[in-house]
Amino acid sequence: MTPILHIDGEPATAEALAPVILSNYGAFTSMQVEDGAVRGLDMHLDRLAQEALALFGRAVPEARMRERMRTAVEGLEGRHSLRVQLFLETITHRTPDALGVPSVLTVVSAPANPLCDPLRLQTQDYAREAPELKHNATFGLTRARRTAKAASFDDALFVGADGAVSEGSIWNIGFVEDGRIVWPKAPMLRGVGQRLLENGLGLVGLDSETRVIDRAALAGLRQAFICNSATPACPVGNIDGRSLDMDPALIDRLQAAWASNAPQPI
Template sequence: MTAILIDGFPPTEADLHYLALVNYGAYTSFRVEDGGVRGLEHHLGRLDAYAVALFGEPVGEGALRAHVCAALSDRRDAWLRVSLFSPEIWSRTPSARVRPRVMTSLSAPPPPLATSVRLQVQTYAREEAHIKHTAIYGLIRARRLAREAGLDDALFADADGVISEGSSWNIGFLSGDTVVWPQAPMLAGVTQILIDRGLAGVGMTSVTRPVRTADLDAFDGAFLCNSATPACPITAIDGHAFQTSPEVIERLAAAWASNRPEPIQAR
């Protein structure tokens, strides 16, 4: 069961009416582990930046932490999505500058996306790619089309073959002990940030540069990552097969795990 609160209270009929009709907002989601969250400051920081970008006013880190604590109550392990919206914004009246409302959705932690994936390249880019916004029609449609084609998920690239991100995750390519992160309009995921921060501790480094579909032969492997999936090997992109080393995936997971969960309590 998913438990939903809006500004700390159960949603009203008016809240649900608005949310059913208007898809304007942003969110972040993460796993709660023994009362803490890996990369919590990044999650809350980007959510407050989204509040300013989309609504004109911040929520504030202290208020966001308080809403997370209220959603969790006495739970120590969970999956939490924190979303921003405002019933003052409609398609005909979009101009309100307002502090957004905060919706929390609490559920059991999900399993990782997969233990390995085969990807279909699709020419696509999310609107406002640097924002984790709620307009996810294109993402669901992309994953659906990939599965109808007999693959697992979709990898996005532009018309020139420059790779950006996946349907709900970031991608990294492997060249020896170096992770190559694509440089393109995309969402810099918190899990990507945490892996990158921990690479030195597992004897690896990283670079960020444009990666094209024509470059795939140059890499030893590839992986995807998001908050539910620290590192998952990619076994194929279209017709190109990868033999991604399990040992490297373990090192990437260790780099992520080196970032200890941060306490949630309001400061």
């Protein structure tokens, strides 16, 4: 489908989009809409509020944010992808200190199908700027993925300057050790997909822990998966050419944990 763009509830014009195109200062969240509802909607809304406070000094009231989102998907049925992006027209290179309630850009597009084929990951020494925020500065992420694909991998797994594994380009990674989920401890974005999994692990008989995973520890881990708001769980087939074990039954349990979070109406 052709993407549908709105800014503050009105169809986006070229003039209104100019500040978005000319500056990458902003933040966003992406979600999958199922008949007007979203799994983890409360988490997405909380993310947007925290990002707005951090970047613009003021947040969009939740009622207004929901209204913008409802306008974006009005009249649409089935599944769609929805990106909600925040920007402030008065913030420019000459006026970087401007404050205010940000404008809301919504983009509705075709649904993102979950990844399912085992991924081949290449570790790369990289860390996102302000990793706790899902911000617009994605040059480094795209470059990392291009580098990985040029080397016959599917994607990049980031390792920070301290040697700790953190996250991937657009996803979190989890490892499996003795039937337990192990999340990396490092500066990163704790994604909505990861949080949805955490919410449901107990229902499928799994628990988890978070700890530092350096390259030496990484070499000893035999099973891994990735997750984000579009992919509940996708197995990792190898890292840096080292084959990993895969357990389809475990992936099924993780997907069931994710699905235990009911969609929340916008």
